[in-house]
Amino acid sequence: MAHAAVIAAVAGHLPPRVVTNHELAEQYDTTDEWIRTRTGITRRHRVDPGMATSDLAAEAARHALENSGEDGADLVIVATTTPDRPCPATAPTVAAKLGLVGVPAYDVAAVCTGFLYALHSAACAVRTGFARRALVVGAEAFSTLLDPADRTTGVIFGDGAGAVLLRAGDSGEPGALDSFDLGSDGTMADLITVRSGGSEEHALRGRPTGGPATDAYFRMDGKPVFMAAVRHMTHSARRVLHDTGWSIEDVDHLVGHQANTRILRAVAEKLGLPSQRALINIDRVGNTAAASIPLALAHGQADGRLRKGDRVLLSAFGGGATWGATTLTWPDLPVL
Structure with missing residues (x-):
């Protein structure tokens, strides 16, 4: 058994098509200023026809x-809300595209918290000796779920993938994943949802009173989601800091799920962390759901904001509702 799972590499991949606020302003009868002031986003990437989530995931993992x-x-x-198909899982396809036929591969569905859930699962596998090297990928083609008439969600979400490679190591070395805090509350399932495509839809149709109209698009109730995200990301972060033995003054970077800049700054403020310590890349990629934290890590590594020895706090909130947090000291990784 290993003493810890250690981050050995991080990488991201974005589809080539860039969609600016100006393009969406025409579609949704709004303005660049309206989008920027409410979300902090200036552009996002979108998949082209013929490009699936597994394509994004395989590139980031490669x-x-x-x-x-x-x-x-x-x-x-693979953590994703937009699998290639409802069945089977996308991870075996990703593994096959990497030439890893025969290795165990499975999906994790926890929406925007999915990467942290998957990271915990992989870390446990490495610590128990089940795996020596584990690829953890957050990947989304979220634009495929968006209602073209819904401005609220249409301007927020982007597509992309981020991946980390974990290896067996020692708990005291940089890159070792420390404590995790994970939680959920299914009573908030309707706040972030896609109603169609599951067994519930068929079950509701079979009831004498009928069921809700089929809705294959992503829906989000923005105001309660904002409040729940700030509350649970803050509380989860505090719990994991306590378990790790860090004070808030020890944290060099908060890498939160990139939902919007107001949520990230509100979480930093609630924690008592200077806002400049919140690592933000949502302005150039949008909300990429399960891909957002690994993409932020990849961008932070590439542009030098994350440096060896930095103490990093990860925190997320997503549909389910789900939430989670973990900590690590940033390792010395190559910048390629």
Whole structure:
């Protein structure tokens, strides 16, 4: 058994098509200023026809392997809200695209908290000796779920993927994942949802009173989501800091789920953390759901904001409702 799971590499991948606020302003009869002031976003990336979530995930994972110098992994976990198909899972497809046929591979569905849930699962597998190297990927083609008539969600979400490679290591070395805090509350399921495509839809149709109209689009109730996200991300962060033995003054960077800049700054304020310590990349990629934290880590590593020895706090809130947090000291990773 290993003493810890350690981040050996991080990488991101964005589809080539860039969608600016000006383009969406025409579609939704709004303005660039309206979008920026409410979300902090100036642009986002979107998949082209023929491009699936597994394509994004495989590219991010391939870059992570290249950055690490490794040629493979013995576990692949994909966190996504937009699987290639309802059945089967997307992770085996991603593993196959990487030439990793035969390794265990499965999906995690926790929406915007999905990457942290998947990271915890992979870390446990490494610590128990089930895996020596584990690929954890957050990947979304979220634009495929958006209602073209819904301005609220249409301007927020982008597509992309981020990946980390975990390896077996020691708990005291940089990159070792420390404590995790994870939670959920299913009574808030309707706040962030896609109603169609599951067994509930068929069950409701079979009832004498009938069921709700079919709705295959992503829906979000913005105001209660904002309040719940700030509350649970803050509380989860405090719990994991307590378990790790860090004070808020020890934290160099808060890398939160990139929902919007107001949520990130509100969480930093509630924690008593200077807002400049919140690592933000939502302005250029939008809300990429399960991909947002690994993409932020990849961008922070690439542009030098994350440096060896920095103490990093990760926190997220997503549909379910789900939430989570973890901590690590940033390792010395290659910048390629």
